[in-house]
Amino acid sequence: MNFSEIKNVLFAAAKAEGLTEYDVYYRVSTDISAEALNGEPSAASFGAKGGVTFRCAVDGKIGAASGECLTEQELMALVPRAMANAALIDADEEPIFYAPQAGDLYERVTAEMPEMPEMQDLRRAAMTLQEKVYAATPLAADGTESGVGGATVTVALANSKGLDLTHTAAMHYAVVEAVVNRDGEPSFGYARSNNFDEASLSEMTDRAVGDALARLGAGALKTxxxxxxxxxxxxxxxxxxxxxxxxxxxxxxxxxxxxxxxxxxxxxxxxxxxxxxxxxxxxxxxxxxxxxxxxxxxxxxxxxxxxxxxxxxxxxxxxxxxxxxxxxxxxxxxxxxxxxxxxxxxxxxxxxxxxxxxxxxxxxxxxxxxxxxxxxxxxxxxxxxxxxxxxxxxxxxxxxxxxxxxxxxxxxxxxxxxxxxxxxxxxxxxxxxxxxxxxxxxxxxxxxx
Amino acid sequence: MIEKSLLADLLSVAVSTGGDFAEVFAEREHVTRIRFLSDKVESIRDQVISGVGIRVFEGTKTYYASTTDTSREGLLACAAAVAGAVGEKGGKRKILLTPDTVENRTKIGRYPDDVPTREKTDLLREACVAAKTTDARIAQVDGSYLDTDREILVANTEGLFRTDRKVRTRIAVSAVASAAGENQSGFYGPGGGVGIEFFDAVSPASVGRRAAAQAVTNLTAAYCPAGTMTVAIENGFGGVIFHEACGHSLEATAVGIGASQMAGKLGEQIANEKVTAIDDGTIAGGWGSANIDDEGTPTTRNVLIENGVLKSYMIDRLGSRRLGLPMTGCGRRESYAYEPTSRMTNTFIANGPDKNEDIIASMEYGLYAKAMGGGSVNPLTGEFNFSVKEGYIVRNGKICEAVRGAALIGTGAQILQDIDMVGENLATGQGMCGSASGSVPTDVGQPLIRVKKITVGGRS
Structure with a gap:
């Protein structure tokens, strides 16, 4: 079910219960990632998670109920649960559901939304990080991990005052933890980037390996x-x-x-x-x-x-x-x-x-x-x-x-x-x-x- | 949750492209969280978590996909996604699932869904009112109540097909004492792997009073002096020292990839001979207990260190492949959205040979850490830290004035050797442990112990 269908089911159920003030908050994310360890590919994953919360005002109190199974039957069950919970709230906060105002501006986002990456590109990038770490120093050691991925998150909110908003954002990331070992002394450096192009991977490796090596031989500090x-x-x-x-x-x-x-x-x-x-x-x-x-x-x-x-x-x-x-x-x-x-x-x-x-x-x-x-x-x-x-x-x-x-x-x-x-x-x-x-x-x- | 024939289909699809093992994990969990703030029930979070995770192994490479779409089509798409990441289309394998049951060690008295929510808000109110009325300087009380009822199902290509149901209940109070423009806080949050009968043994009011007393103590405490000293760490949540200093370094997650100071040390004397440490997921009603872990393996009583000698690691299914050692029933995850990994369950230092009064009496000058907060560790180097929530200076064998703001740091290898006295009042405390597979409930525990030398962070 998409957000519009979810909203319709919940709004209809709310009206049937005689509710006049309510909202639906929806947040789902999908992600994809590839990891590598000790110079070898180690893991790949795809994830989808999230759910919906229904809130309503009953006698001046807000109750809520949440779920992840977005079938009609499970969604409908949220409404009576939220109403029952409202009856137990005693915070003296008047429920406020936002009524859209003339002139509300929701268009300020300047970030470009990156596409969901392909698994093969993520794998290659995760392995490139491994190769770069092992090439950067002969001290590179077991425990060196890298991960590259992408995620999208969709947030939507609709209420009984006519509000109906949806926004999708996305990100890429790359992380590397470089482990080095000199004569039995382990050390590590960590770096993260929002990109996994070649230049970013090189820059990250320099940072992680540089930090790992710089930390070797650390001594004590006086009180x-x-x-x-x-x-x-x-x-x-x-x-x-x-x-x-x-x-x-x-x-x-x-x-x-x-x-x-x-x-x-x-x-x-x-x-x-x-x-x-x-x-x-x-x-x-x-x-x-x-x-x-x-x-x-x-x-x-x-x-x-x-x-x-x-x-x-x-x-x-x-x-x-x-x-x-x-x-x-x-x-x-x-x-x-x-x-x-x-x-x-x-x-x-x-x-x-x-x-x-x-x-x-x-x-x-x-x-x-x-x-x-x-x-x-x-x-x-x-x-x-x-x-x-x-x-x-x-x-x-x-x-x-x-x-x-x-x-x-x-x-x-x-x-x-x-x-x-x-x-x-x-x-x-x-x-x-x-x-x-x-x-x-x-x-x-x-x-x- | 999912029919057997569909499970077999999902596993068959998942291993159809070259994987040598596949597993389906399904869960449905009802969580109730109540927050009490400023003398009122502030919010009730009433949430049903439900979804499925499918995992494939190809040697020690793992592939994972999770979804909330538990329709047949949704699940088959999830299995196809994970199979597609393994390789091209290959042969079909027939999967025969053999359901079996594992002994249920915890009989639940009152399941959360059978108890009216109003009874739960009243329990929390009792705790918070008790905190507020303990002392006139208690300015704010933030209380929370939690219960969860979690059903899981695990099926895999080895034919395993098991389900389990786990109930947990917890109450926590955070109190703030205020005087002369300064705030200090106190916290207590006991819980158990049981139903609402938890409150037959733990009075909510006693929880509130304990948090409030700690806040008031800290209000009148001076800053802890900084330096290296002898420290006695009390039982219960004090066991977080073993959890951070050593526990994480014994997880296959770190050991299996060579990123632990404890790798390759089985059979070696790694701790003072007074130290015996155990990870036991089988304790009836334990906060970190379960009948099976999140990979379907029965939980075990796993002796990690016996009289100072390293006996075992904590090993999940992937860790077992990496280390060539048997699984110990500790593959855990926060939810279907996480791939499981080796985690602690109920981890504690066993009672030792020393009398508690002798431990304090033995200290010429040092710190008595009565209540502990959380901490963290880097398993690679073994460097750990944790915070002291309630501490007192010990002088000439006597517990003296309260001090606040202390942190204890060190390295696991060193601290294990420096635990030179172990008392006799083993008790556990409840926490949430965050790691690669999310946040999971873990019990920590120990009797009163003495560490002969540790760096105490404070403000001199």
Whole structure:
């Protein structure tokens, strides 16, 4: 069944139950991928998954039910389930289904949609990555993996107020994990790209192998306070982990410390941060949010000052604000929440070499691990495993590993001392981040005594 | 879920192009998730997951396709897609499926679908109200309730045809304590591989109070000092140290491709002789238990390390081919959308020879990690990390002031040697483990243990 047929079945069932406010959210994805391992092809896969959620308002409460089996019988069963669930909700949020407004613009997507790739091309690319890694260094070792694939995602939303939206986005990706071994010491480097043309595969291999070799022979780092440079990739990872502090609902619930900070300085004056659903490097741009509101680019932080938090319709109404078009669903079945599309940290003007020279003595953080466990999104505190390089005499020096860094993300935003000029983007699907490398003072390191 | 004759047809199509083995996995799972926030039932997620995955092996090469279209045409198209990736049209093979049953170890008292949702929202409300009223500084309580009822079917070209049904129930409370513009959090989330009778043994209010008490403790705690020290790690979810430090490195996923520090070490003394570690998918009512794994293999009690000696890996079907060792019944996946791989089930360090009070008394200065958060590991290097959610400084053999924000890091090989005392109060804790085949429920466990030296991350 396609979305139009699904919608017709559910709308008819809703009307038959006497419902007047309801919506249907549909998200399905298909993907294709090929993998190679230790110089040989290892796996190929085709996937199709997703489903539909029906929501309705009953006596001022929203109930929902979700399923993946899109037959008429199973779809019809969602309606009474959603109604029964509505009766058990006691959140005092008035249900809001978005009524399309004159002038709503859903046409801002600039990304070209890549075609679904052919399996034979993916296999060739996965093997090319293997060949390139093994050719790049005699130290290449077992465990070297590569994967190349493509995916399309279709999101559709229709409601009883006349909203009827569909958007399909697609992406390609290539990943490689190069493993090297020198005299029994293993090391690895990872790289990802949104393309799998020859030039991208070569560039990725250089990056992955370069990182793997650079990490060999890593030593310990002494416990103490450091002036640190976070690589663009790790700055992105931290932004993604702490995205929830900009969530307007978390602020209302007291789960973000930014609730009363709009209009005040929360970061160093050079810091700017945007949420951009149409970020140029993102092939999966999204013209509407999970409530059907048109999406827009907005500044969260400009020159260090907090400009706005992120809202959906319900939270905006409670907070006395307007929606920022940031309603999101983690999957087709997840309740509506609030999330950025692409958190993009504004570029500064220092190259990486200039950042090292500015810091003089410190540590360059190129790896952070276990962020899901070591970062507390409510308090801003973090204490996480890290690896990287010493910064000595203003230059990148010996590799270091097996230490932790600790600090607080809110404090870190204020302690940013310089911002790099080269922005890197990454992430997958509808949620991505973009950031340059930044330098931050007063990072606590635990390592050797 | 799928008729036997159609299963045979699907398998026949799947291996028709050169594959030497094919498998059909079908599932239907009803999931209920309730969220309680700001003193109210916030949302109910009521979801039916259903779909099919078809896998083909050609030696150690794998081919996989998944679909939600479970009509005959949809399934045949899925089988044809996977066969098409293997090669050109080849010979037809007749598949004879032999249904059999595996012993059901867990008798479910109350199936989730037989219990009114209102009873479930009331259980969660009880937990959250208890958290909120524990202390005036509890500013916010975020509670969640989960139950799932999952039926699976596995059939393969070796004739295997088995079904299983697995029920899980869990309640979790996250509490935030607030004072002087500062927030601190506490969490507790017990669960079991049982029905709603889970709450006969676990009172929701006790769950809420435990999360709240932890948040309040952290509010008054100073930052943990950074450095290398002796650490005592409490039982229950403390077992996450073995899960991260060693468990993942013993999975065939890593061992079978040579990307594990534990590859080639069977029979070697890899841990202190006080350490015996077991992965046991057979425990009745265990959070990570099942009668069969997601490849149809009966689960086992798999002794991984005995008195410090490496005895076994965790081996799925593909891992068995790669390593030339028997399967251990641990091929798991989040859903039909994932190809299965070797995963932990209920993994724990067994009770040891030491008295718990002797462990604390033995520490001149160190950290007592009472409650743990999650962590991660790189099996290639064995470097792991995990976070301490509730910790105390130990001085002269006495547990003293609370400290917060600690992380423990090290390498698996080293930490196994450095576990030098093992206590006697084995208990387990429940978690969700994320890896190549998605997020699966895993139990971790241990008695109180002492690690003589480990890097503690904190803010000095």
């Amino acid at each position: 103490g306070k450091y002036h640190a440079v976070f690589s663009a990739k790790q700055m992105r990872a931290l932004l993604g982990t702490y995205a929830g502090i900009f969530n307007g609902k978390n602020a209302l619930l007291g789960l973000s410390l930014l609730g009363d900070k709009v209009g005040t300085e929360i970061a160093a004056p050079a810091v700017s941060l945007y949420d951009d659903p149409f970020y140029a490097g993102n092939t999966m741009q999204m013209p509407f949010d999970a409530e059907g509101v048109p999406t827009v680019r907005k500044a969260l932080i400009e020159k260090g000052v907090l400009k706005t938090l992120l809202y959906d319709l319900t939270t905006a109404k409670k907070a006395g604000r307007t929606t920022t078009g940031n309603a999101a669903r983690g999957s087709y079945a997840a309740p509506v929440s609030i999330s950025p599309f692409c958190l993009a940290f504004g570029a500064g003007n220092k190259t990486l070499a200039e950042l090292f020279s500015f810091v003089g003595e410190g540590v360059y953080i190129t790896e952070l691990k276990g962020l899901h466990a070591g970062c507390d999104a409510t308090t801003g505190d973090f204490s996480i495993e890290a690896a990287g390089f010493l910064i000595k005499d203003g230059k990148q020096a010996a590799p270091v590993r097996s230490f932790t860094i600790a600090g607080n993300f809110y404090e870190m935003l204020k302690n940013i001392t310089e911002i790099g000029s080269e922005v890197e983007e990454g992430g997958s699907g509808f949620s991505m981040t973009a950031a340059p490398a930044v330098s931050v003072k007063d990072i606590s390191v635990a390592g050797e005594a």
